[in-house]
Amino acid sequence: MRSPGAAADVRxxxxxxxxxxxxxxxxxxxxxxxxLPPLVWQLLFLVFPVVFxxxxxxxxxxFFRLKPDFTFANWAFIYTRGxxxxxxxxxxxxxxxxxxxxxxxxxxxxxxxxFKFRGxxxxxxxxxxxxxxxxSYLVRVYAWQVVLADSGVVNMLLKWLSLPPVAMLNTLxxxxxxxxxxxxxxxxxxxxxxxxxxxxxxxxxxxxxxCGRLGTIWHVIIPSARxxxxxxxxxxxxxxxxxxxxxxxxxxxxxxxxxxVIIDTVKSGQQWPQAAVVAVTMVITLLAVALAAIWFAxxxxx
Amino acid sequence: xxxxxxxxxxxxxxAFGIFxxxxxxxAASFVFSFNADRFPTLPLGDFSFQWYRDIISDADIWLAFxxxxxxxxxxxxxxxxLGFCAAYTDHRYRFFGxxxxxxxxxxxxxxxxVIMGLAMLAFLSRVSxxxxxxAVMISHIVMCAPFAMAVIRMRLxxxxxxxxxxxxxxxxxxxxxLWHVILPxxxxxxxxxxxxxxxxxxxxxxxxxxxxxxxxxxPVSILTTLQGRVSPTINAIGSIVFTVTIMLVVLAQILLLRxxxxxxxxxxxxxxxx
Numbered sequence: 001m002r003s004p005g006a007a008a009d010v011r012x013x014x015x016x017x018x019x020x021x022x023x024x025x026x027x028x029x030x031x032x033x034x035x036l037p038p039l040v041w042q043l044l045f046l047v048f049p050v051v052f053x054x055x056x057x058x059x060x061x062x063f064f065r066l067k068p069d070f071t072f073a074n075w076a077f078i079y080t081r082g083x084x085x086x087x088x089x090x091x092x093x094x095x096x097x098x099x100x101x102x103x104x105x106x107x108x109x110x111x112x113x114x115f116k117f118r119g120x121x122x123x124x125x126x127x128x129x130x131x132x133x134x135x136s137y138l139v140r141v142y143a144w145q146v147v148l149a150d151s152g153v154v155n156m157l158l159k160w161l162s163l164p165p166v167a168m169l170n171t172l173x174x175x176x177x178x179x180x181x182x183x184x185x186x187x188x189x190x191x192x193x194x195x196x197x198x199x200x201x202x203x204x205x206x207x208x209x210x211c212g213r214l215g216t217i218w219h220v221i222i223p224s225a226r227x228x229x230x231x232x233x234x235x236x237x238x239x240x241x242x243x244x245x246x247x248x249x250x251x252x253x254x255x256x257x258x259x260x261v262i263i264d265t266v267k268s269g270q271q272w273p274q275a276a277v278v279a280v281t282m283v284i285t286l287l288a289v290a291l292a293a294i295w296f297a298x299x300x301x302x
Numbered sequence: 303x304x305x306x307x308x309x310x311x312x313x314x315x316x317a318f319g320i321f322x323x324x325x326x327x328x329a330a331s332f333v334f335s336f337n338a339d340r341f342p343t344l345p346l347g348d349f350s351f352q353w354y355r356d357i358i359s360d361a362d363i364w365l366a367f368x369x370x371x372x373x374x375x376x377x378x379x380x381x382x383x384l385g386f387c388a389a390y391t392d393h394r395y396r397f398f399g400x401x402x403x404x405x406x407x408x409x410x411x412x413x414x415x416v417i418m419g420l421a422m423l424a425f426l427s428r429v430s431x432x433x434x435x436x437a438v439m440i441s442h443i444v445m446c447a448p449f450a451m452a453v454i455r456m457r458l459x460x461x462x463x464x465x466x467x468x469x470x471x472x473x474x475x476x477x478x479x480l481w482h483v484i485l486p487x488x489x490x491x492x493x494x495x496x497x498x499x500x501x502x503x504x505x506x507x508x509x510x511x512x513x514x515x516x517x518x519x520x521p522v523s524i525l526t527t528l529q530g531r532v533s534p535t536i537n538a539i540g541s542i543v544f545t546v547t548i549m550l551v552v553l554a555q556i557l558l559l560r561x562x563x564x565x566x567x568x569x570x571x572x573x574x575x576x
Contacts, residue, residue: 049425139540242414
């Protein structure tokens, strides 16, 4: 760690640097040519598309083609459909539920790695948590289909143990396993990263003052790692909220989630404006949840 | 901290259980890709390369792999360049609206892929760019650049604050300092960013599915297969994809951890020596 003084010195030095005065246009050119490309790209291909999504919610569709318009018909259409509200309630409820459950499941694991694993064991655990994030979620879900099927690996094991078979595929439980596949590594990783930075002196002090193990976790460790834990739960919410693979291939598509509504609407006769209404609703929901979570995480402790 | 052997043991087992859960699908995919039975059950059938042979003789899969490779390389290069620019800007400058700049640079991974896909489809088809491999590249660059930015930014944070300024004071122009100081210092992270972005692009299915049209990538063709019927070839394709991405991520890690330390030491030593 360098002292903040050093950074200030560098800033001063930079200001006083003899070249600074002489080559202002050149320096500008340098700064712009490095900072503009990402900005231009994201404006062109991220901001415009997302804004365009909002714009086309007011457009109409004629003969399977988009037509610029200013109508609330698409909003009216989606917001008067019962299935939209069902899907919204299901998606929102599942995402909240998953965020809480996965956070709770991940915590002991993150705690173990942060406080009990040492050196290279911890490095290895980190690597193991990073790998699934980059491995095809699609193929992992397909593999779960094979494992969870009625004649799959799990039920074969149960049979071998003389236990009754369990139906897992095409159930809510199956969907949750898919969500866990998607979120668990990331949530554990984010929790772990925040737990590693918990001040060990505080933990030690808490122990010395006679606070029990669970008491220390509840009163010292969780409050210290609060921000990371909330961010992890938020990511879990976001991922679950937008996922269509788990509900479709592990939940059997029996209950429709918002993403499936979007896909179905896009596929059925190019009704992009109606799909956009659902998408914009999702974005607004996510923003609201994200702001609430961030506010909750960063607010001053009592 | 007071330690209790039984509690520690429980925690170890718990962590192990979590890892078992995380790696079950990956392992299952590998095991069943060598299983001769059409319907994967226990006990396993004979060992067989059948599904791999099926892939090799499938022209569509080759096309998809070709598309994935083209997209992966382009996306890796462009998003690493963009990511480096964003990371350097964040590292070097303070300016009005920087938080907006950073939000734009890091936002994409938090946007649900379905929404991203729909937005890209609607927008790109409006400007006649959708339905081909270029559309996939454009969207993947948007999604991958933040990963490159994050990886390179972490590396730049380790850079001694006065190194670049020292180069300027010694008479190097900004471009020279960038070329001789910043780039060598961030080289391991640039390599890592290339691998990471390629891995992300290689696995992305949803946005590619929306915009790819008649040029499907591997994940898109997996998705299409999934919608049809159960096919053990997916296990074989999946195993290949797993192997490729895991190798890319491990390479990135090795670059960041090992090479990173040595390189830093070397550059610092050279800097001191001069």
